[in-house]
Amino acid sequence: MPAIETHPPAGCGLLVAGALVCGLGFWPVFWPVPAAAQDEAPLSAIDWLSQSVTTPASAAAPSALRGPLDEPPVADGGALPEPVATSTLDGPSPDSVGLIPSAVSGLPHKLWGAGLTVEIAERLTSEQVETLPALRQLFLTLLLAELEAPADSGGRGDLLLARIDKLLALGALEQAAALIDAAGATTPQMFRRSFDVALLTGAEDRACEAMRSSPNLAPTIQARIFCxxxxxxxxxxxxxxxxxxxxxxxxxxxxxxxxxxxxxxxxxxxxxxxxxxxxxxxxxxxxxxIGEPLSTNGLPLAFSYAELGPQSGWKAQIEAAERLTRGGTIPPNVILGLYTEREAAASGGVWDRVIAFQNFDAALASGDAARIAAALPPVWARMQEVELEVPFALLYGKPLGALSLTGDAARIAFRVALLAPQYETFARSRTPADLTEAFLIAIAKGEVHGVTAPDSLGRAIASAFTAPVASTEAKALIDGNRTGEAILVAIENIGRGVQGDLRGVSEGLSLLRLVGLEDVARRTALELMTLERRG
Incomplete structure (x- = not known):
């Protein structure tokens, strides 16, 4: 299986899994939803959704994954037999809807294989992707990819809803909106999510018009008054x-x-x-x-979108964009535009980042190597403070990799270049300055045999490239034709590794390589060695 390509060419639109999707049209697709399915609670939910439309009065038991939803359960279902796996025989399943075709994602169309909807959804909704950007991009790709629905999906769209909820939890509102548009917001559960995305992205009039034009949707009192x-x-x-x-x-x-x-x-x-x-x-x-806006600090990440618009102050816009950029859900160009919009109003905190960024951007535009060398260390330190090293590398890694600098600036420029999409090209043209750089170059080239690792983390990484061995759980999933879930286990293992479980690093990277995600494995290893994310 080819590696996932997360940086398609320029001239693209929507940010999907850390990259801009090119040439993908988004179209409404409507599936007839069986009446029984409409009455069932979804497999996942988030507790901050607006009560914009009423849910079916006959809603069944609460989600097995995320606790109670909008209606109290009528019975706990403890005496019921296990459900029989069923699947529709005609027409596409909502669970197969995606924004990234297999030819772009590099993932096999039957990635979920023999997996069960409830177990896949549970892994997706519980996954904590809070550390390495490469893993966040991989996870977003899994959420957005066009994949064959699990065999037991039954055309209900439960996995689709779980994916949308996870996107909302990650603050990926544009991606969630595109996925909803592709599926068609034809049920109350889907419309609630579409309505809230519209509110947070400044499209509330469109949401109200959609509500008025859909007589099958029963708006709640609050939503009716608002609209x-x-x-x-x-x-x-x-x-x-x-x-x-x-x-x-x-x-x-x-x-x-x-x-x-x-x-x-x-x-x-x-x-x-x-x-x-x-x-x-x-x-x-x-x-x-009413003129009493609530700070989005402390609110779910999705609310940060509401502060990106011009109605918010410049500082609030920058801080919201930093949170979303760190999560990999908006393009780095957004924070670039905000950082360089005007002169800093003060000093300290966000203003120090603005000043350092503007100084570096101006230095790079000047082409003066001495000026660039002086401006690079301060801006790199400021980007490390807010964990925006990879977005910075996406903006500046290529031009920095082509410069001839010396001293500390050369060391930083090389590490920035290794976090850019062209990491292997820059590694092959670099003469290592020390043992650590030699190891970084070996990872970037995928040629680790015979190269000395600089520390214990490096040794854990090296073993995944010299003698890859996945965890027992991941191997069992692969053997059971459940590759998608095995990838999720690998992401979790590496996440534990960041907190000190070096065995998790080896096993997680090994799994990624064994299933053909070589590019993701290399970028993850480079981030492990370069970024300060260790617990």
């Missing part, structure tokens, strides 16, 4: 609110927030209502509308 006000029908919105209060269909705090949203002048000088727990995108939008 009536957005359309300019303030009288109808106020009447709906008064009726809901009289019928006790909403609680006092929600009624207070909606009343202020409809007529903030009536409450001038009064303290705003306390933020609910959890804060939903609809709550966030209304707090913003």
């Amino acid at each position: 009536l006000a957005r359309s300019g029908d303030w009288d109808a919105a106020a009447l709906t609110l008064r009726s809901a209060e009289a019928l006790k269909e909403i609680d006092a705090n929600q009624a207070h927030l909606l009343a202020r949203f409809l007529d903030p002048d009536l409450f001038e000088g009064e303290a705003p209502p306390p933020p609910p727990k959890p804060v939903t995108p609809l709550d966030w939008k209304m707090f913003e509308a």
Whole structure:
């Protein structure tokens, strides 16, 4: 199986798994959903979704993976037999929908093989991808790839919903929106996610119009009032609110927030209502509308998108973009544009990063090697502070790799180049300055035999390239035709390795190489050696 290519050519649009997708059209695809499937709770959910549409009254038991959803269970289902695996015989399955075809992702179309939907979804939703950028890109690729649905999917779209929820949890709103568009937001569960993505990306009018044009969707009181006000029908919105209060269909705090949203002048000088727990995108939008915007610090990462727009201050925009860029869900060009938008307003914290970035960007544009050498160490230190080394390398690795620098600047420039897509090219033209550089070059070239590792982490990495042996669990999954789940185990193993379990590093990298993900294995190994991510 060929390695995953995560950096397609320029001239592309949506950021998908750390790269910009080229030539992929997104189209609405609608599947007939069986009535029974519509009544079932999804396999995963996130607790901050807005109550924008009502869920079916007959919703069954809560998710086996993520706890209760919107409705309390009628029974615990303990006496029920194990479900029989079923699959639709005609038409595509929603679970096979993706944005990256196999020819681009490098993943086999039958990656999930004999795996069961509930077990795959559980691994996806529980995966913690918080360390190495290469692994985050691989994980995003798994979430977004066009893959054959598991044999027991039954056309319900449970795995699709789990993938969308994980994208939302990772802050990958544009990717989640594209996946929803490709599948078609034809059910209440899918529409709720589409509605919240629209709220957080500033497309609330479009979301309200979609709600109005879909008579099969029953909007909740909060969403109905919000959308009536957005359309300019303030009288109808106020009447709906008064009726809901009289019928006790909403609680006092929600009624207070909606009343202020409809007529903030009536409450001038009064303290705003306390933020609910959890804060939903609809709550966030209304707090913003009444002039009491809630900080997205401490909120789920997806809320950072709401602060990327011009309605937020420059500092808030930068900090939100840093969080999303660190997660690999927006292109590095976004943070480049924000860092260089204007002169820093002060010093310290984010402003030190802005100053260092602007100094380096100007130095590189000048072509003056001495000026570049002076500006590179400070900006690299600032990028390390916020773990943006790889996005920095995606922006500047290629030009830095072509420069002839000396001293500390040369050492940093080489490491930046090794984090760029052209890492192997730069490694082959480099004369190592020390033992560590010799080992980094060997990893980049995939030629580790006979090269001395500089430390214990290096030795763990080297064993994966000289005598790869996957973990017992991963090997059992591969033998059982469950390669996708084995890859998820490898990501988890390497994550443990970052925290000190060097055996996990060896086993995880070994698995990636054994299933043909050589490029991912090399980039992960280079990041392990280059980035300060050790527990």
